[in-house]
Amino acid sequence: MKRFLTFEKRSAGTSAGVFVMRVLAIAFAVLITALLLLAVGKTPAKTGSILYCLFIQPFFSDYGIADTFKSAIPLIILSIGVGLAFKVKLWNIGAEGQMAVGAMAAAAIPIYFPNMSGVPMILLMATVSIVAGMVWGAIAGIPKAYLGANETITTLMLNYVALKLVQALVLGPWRDPNGKGFPVAPLLPKQGWLATFGSSGIHLGILLALALVVIYWFVMSRNRWGYEIRVTGESAKAAQYAGINVKRNMVLVLLISGAICGLGGMVELTGRAHRLDANLTNGMGFTAVIIAWLSKLNPFGIVVMSLFMAGLTNGGGYAQTEGIPGAIATMIQGILLFSVLGFDILTRYKIYIGGKVIDLEAMGISVKQGVSKLFKGGKKHGS
C-alpha cells in the first residue's frame, strides 16, 4: 500500500517558494547541460567555457547585455500581445503570423512610397502594421466568437499562411535585385530606421515595448474594460452574470492582440532587421507564448522573462563559436524550460520520497528568513 513516491496536493505556492523553485530549476538545468556536454566528449574546460557563453555572457558582459536587450524588445511586445489574449483564455498562438504580416505591411511602405521623410514614414508603417495584425486577429476572432471555431487551430494555421505570403513576396515582386540571389526584400531607406541609443544598437522600440507594459498593467488594474477582461478570463458565467458582452470582447481582444503583434513585426523590421525576409520572425511568436505563460501574465514578469529568454537564445549563438552545433544550443534551452516547468510542480504538491517529505514552501520560507536575518544583521552593523 505504501508507495515510494507520492504526490500530495497543497495550497498555492508562495512567492518565496516560487523564487526558490526558479533558482533550483536553473541550477538543475545547468547541471544537466554540463553532464550532457561532458557526455558528448567535451573536456571540463571546454564545458566551462560553453556554460559561460550560455549563461554568463548574455547577462553579465557589456556586449551581451546590449544584445540581450535588443533581442528582448520584440519578445516583450509579442508577449504582451499574446498575454492579453491569454488573460481571457483565448489561446492565440498566432503571434508569429501576426508579426509577419505586420512586418510585411510595414515593408510595403518604403517600397511603394520611397520618398517619404522619416517620421511620417515610420508612423505610416506603424499604422499599417497594426491594421495588418488586426486583420490577422480578426480572421481567427470573428469565427471564434460567432461560430465557435477553435482559435488555437485557426491562429496556428494562419501563421503558415502569413509566413508563406512573406516568402512569396520576397521571392517574387519584392525581391531585392541586389540581394546576391538571396530571397530578401530591399534594405529599408535610412529614414525608415528607428533611432538607436549610441552604439549599443538598442533602438527606440524599447520605449514602445515598456510603454505597452505600463499600459497593459494600467488597463488590467484600473480600467473598466480591463476589469471586464479579468472577469471574463476567470469565469465566462460570471462575466455573463455581470452583463459583460463576452463575444464582443473575444473579437476585440483578438483584434488588439493581433494589432500588438503586428506592431511588434514593424518594430523588429525598422529597429533591427532593416529588411524583410521570410526568417524575420524566427520563432519569436512561439517564444512569446512561452514567456507569457512562464510570467503568469504579469506584465513586469514578462519583461524579466523576455530578457531571460532573449539572453538564452543569444547565449546559444555565442556557444556555437565554442564549437557546439546550433541544435545542441536549442536543446539546452529546451532542457531549461522543461526544468522550470518541472520544478513548478514542487510549488503545487508536497512530495514524499521514501517517507521523507520535500516541502518547497518550508524551504522558501527558511531561505527568506535567512536572507532577512542577514539583512537585519547588516543594518544593525551599519547603524
Added chain:
Amino acid sequence: MPEATVELRGITKGFPGVMANENVDFTAYRGEIHALLGENGAGKSTLMNILAGLYRPDSGDILIEGKKQDFHRPADAISAGIGMIHQHFKLVDNFTVAENVALGHEKTGFLVNKKKMAQDIAAVATANALELDMNAYVWQLSVGEQQRVEILKMLYRNARILVLDEPTAVLTPQESTRLFDTLREMARNGCTIIIITHKLAEVCDVADRVTVMRRGKLSGAAQGEEINYQNLTSMMMNENIKIDANVPRGTPGEDVLCVKDLRVLGVKGTVAVDEISFSLRAGEILGVAGVAGNGQRELTEAICGLRPAEQGTLTFNGRDMTRESVRRRIDEGLAFVPEDRLGTGLVGNMNMADNLLLRTYWSKEAGKGMNIDYSKVNAKVDEAIAEYDIAVGNKKAPVRLMSGGNLQKVVLARELSLEPKAIVAAYPVRGLDIGAMEMIYNLLVSERDRGAGVLMLSEDLDALLKYSDRIMVLYRGRVMGIMDKAEARIGRIGMMMMGTTPEEVAKIEAVSHV
C-alpha cells in the same frame, strides 16, 4: 457491546491559515447510523475526507476494524472497506447502471463478461434493498436513483463503512425517507453508516448516535434519548439560538414581475421551462419548490437575462424586458442571487472589492470615465463588512478563501446595495450554517418589508413554508400549482414535486382523511 469499526484518534489537520481539525476523536460502531453534525466549516468534511484517504492528517491515528491504517490515496481507503459518497455524483451518463458500478473495478480478465458482471452487481443490489434497473442508462435515472447507484458502487467494492456527504440535499422528502430505509437495512446487515449533515430534523429521525463538531473540534456526542433538537443545537452553536417559527406575512402590492407563457431551452436544447406563467408582487416572498433539475435554473436565468426566452414575455415594472440585456435589467432594479455562488455570483480569484464591482462596474459610483476608482470601492468594502458582519481575514485576498456564509453575504451586500425592486434568490442558504441561514433569510424578509418582490428558490421545505407568502411548485418545467401560505403543507408540496396535480392531491387527501 458492538464492534468499533472506525476509530479516529487525535486527528489534527491544518490548512494554511486554518485548523480544520484539532485533536478530534471519532468512533463509529458496526450496524449503526452515525450522524456527524456541525455547521459549515466545522471540519466535518475534512475529517471524513481524511477517513476516505483524500487528505493525510498532520497527526493522529486511523483504526479500521481495529487495525491501524495509513491512507495515501482514496484507493487505499476503498480497499480497507471505506466508501465515500460525495455530494456531486461521479457517474458516466452514457453508461448503464451496471457499467457505472463496474467501472474501474472489473473483476474479469482482459475481456469483460457483461452479462455475468450485471448479474453479480444485481445480486449485491438485491441483498441491500437497492432497487435499480441494471440496464438503465444513468441519464434516465432520477437523482435519488443515481444516489443509489453510487451506494451500490461502494458496496460492490466491498465497502463495509459508508460515508455520505449531505445525502439528502438533492432529494425530495419522499426520496429522503426511502434513502433512510435503505441505509437502515444496510446497517442491519452489518454496515457502518456515517452521514455528514447539518439538518437537525434528519438527525433526530434516523441517527443512532451523533458526533457534533464545532470549529474543528469535537463539541459533543449523543445517543438514543439524548438526540433531540435542543441538545444538538446547543452542542452545535454553544448558545441557544432562538428559532422563531413565526415570520409575519408581507403586505403585497402591485405586480413587479410578470412571466407569461415563458419557454426556455436547457443546455442540451431540450425544453426546460415549458410555458410558465406567474407574477411576483412587490412586498411578498414567492417561494419556489421543486426537485433539482425541474427547470429552476433555466427559469431564474431567463428572468435575469442570462438565458434567452424562446417564447413568452417577461414584464418588469410594467415594461417588456423579454429581450433586454443583463445590464439593463440590473439598472431597472432586478437583483439576482445565483445558484452557484463561486463561478457565477462571485469570481473566486478576485478580492472583495472586485467582487462588489461585478454588477456595478459601469456605474458612476464605481469611478469616473473609463477607469475604476478603487478608493471609492474600498470604502464600500469597509461599509459592507460592517453592515453585513462579514468575517474576512485579509480584504485583499481572493474571496474563494472565505466561508460559504461570508461569500453569500458578499453577494447580498452587492445585490442589495442597488435597492432592487425584485430579487431572484436561487437557493440562497444552500450549504450555510444555521447562523448564516437566519441572517440571509432575515435580510430577504426585510427587503420584502422594504417593498421588494422576492422570488426564492429553496430545497428546504420547512424554510419555504416559514418565510414564503406564497409557494409555487415546479415539475418538469411546468407550474404544478401556486398556493397561499395558509394552504401549504409539506405533504402537499412533496406530492406536487413528484408530479401530482393539485386536483389529484385533493382527492388523495380526501381519501386519507376518511
